[in-house]
Amino acid sequence: MFRGLNSLVRLSVRRFALKMSSLPDVKHLPQLHSTLEQAKRFAAYRAVDENLDYQRHRVIGVGSGSTVIYVAERLGQYLLDPKFSIYASQFVCIPTGFQSKELILTNGLTLGSIEQFPTLDIVFDGADEVDVNLQLIKGGGGCLFQEKLISTSAAKFIVVADYRKRSPKYLGTNWVKGVPIEVVPSGYIRVLHDLKTKLKCKNAILRQGAPAKAGPVVTDNCNFIIDADFGEIEHPEILHQDIKMLVGVVETGLFIDNASKAYFGNPDGSVELQV
Numbered sequence: 001m002f003r004g005l006n007s008l009v010r011l012s013v014r015r016f017a018l019k020m021s022s023l024p025d026v027k028h029l030p031q032l033h034s035t036l037e038q039a040k041r042f043a044a045y046r047a048v049d050e051n052l053d054y055q056r057h058r059v060i061g062v063g064s065g066s067t068v069i070y071v072a073e074r075l076g077q078y079l080l081d082p083k084f085s086i087y088a089s090q091f092v093c094i095p096t097g098f099q100s101k102e103l104i105l106t107n108g109l110t111l112g113s114i115e116q117f118p119t120l121d122i123v124f125d126g127a128d129e130v131d132v133n134l135q136l137i138k139g140g141g142g143c144l145f146q147e148k149l150i151s152t153s154a155a156k157f158i159v160v161a162d163y164r165k166r167s168p169k170y171l172g173t174n175w176v177k178g179v180p181i182e183v184v185p186s187g188y189i190r191v192l193h194d195l196k197t198k199l200k201c202k203n204a205i206l207r208q209g210a211p212a213k214a215g216p217v218v219t220d221n222c223n224f225i226i227d228a229d230f231g232e233i234e235h236p237e238i239l240h241q242d243i244k245m246l247v248g249v250v251e252t253g254l255f256i257d258n259a260s261k262a263y264f265g266n267p268d269g270s271v272e273l274q275v
């Protein structure tokens with residue numbers, strides 16, 4: 001129901017922006033249903049406004065998840081404002097999966113592919129947890145491989161998140177579902193076994209699609225996802241390398257030395273920046 005409500009609000013935001021025909025101030029937009037959604041929107045709008053160099057940036061990555069919804073919304077508003085539209089009409093947006101492809105299209109933006117544009121100017125994406133060194137856990141929504149492909153192909157990777165994602169110190173403190181790992185389907189038993197025996201993982205499970213689907217989650221690349229719990233992760237770069245070495249692993253949800261900045265939205269409208 002909330003998703004439906006939010007879509008309605010987003011539609012009215014688009015109409016509002018159309019009527020205003022200038023980049024709307026986030027504080028004047030119709031309120032979203034929860035303070036958490038408001039926090040995500042505050043972070044996304046500020047991240048776009050502060051980092052998008054609309055006169056120079058042409059190839060823009062749009063990530064996955066519930067926070068980038070507001071990134072795509074903001075980018076769409078640049079198209080509607082005559083001051084920016086001449087530049088925004090030249091933006092090409094590269095998606096990190098099916099969901100972001102839809103976001104790009106529904107906000108009136110031009111869709112491109114990583115094969116056409118292997119180098120990006122900037123990418124905006126969410127995160128499941130951000131540690132004090134800007135290392136990330138991503139993949140809670142199952143999109144990690146394409147997200148990593150896009151974010152490591154961009155000159156700048158800007159993280160947009162709400163206040164819950166900021167780790168007090170180590171990854172694995174706030175996000176306790178485990179590190180998402182994309183694996184080739186035929187190799188999942190082997191990877192589960194190796195995670196437990198070779199890497200001393202506390203628990204590793206194949207992500208299930210229930211209740212929406214019986215059986216495992218299948219990614220946009222037709223792979224499976226394993227969630228591997230290592231507790232608090234002191235050395236994410238080493239863990240990432242160790243997991244990558246396992247036969248059957250396509251990519252890990254540990255994003256190492258990749259993000260340039262992270263914006264965390266708070267319910268009161270303030271946004272914290274981590275660099």
Ligand SMILES: O=C[C@H](O)[C@H](O)[C@H](O)COP(=O)(O)O
Pocket residue numbers: 063064065066067068125126127128137138139140141142143144147
């Ligand atoms: O696979 C999903 C992605 O890594 C998302 O960016 C991540 O899960 C954060 O999503 P959200 O903005 O919904 O918290």
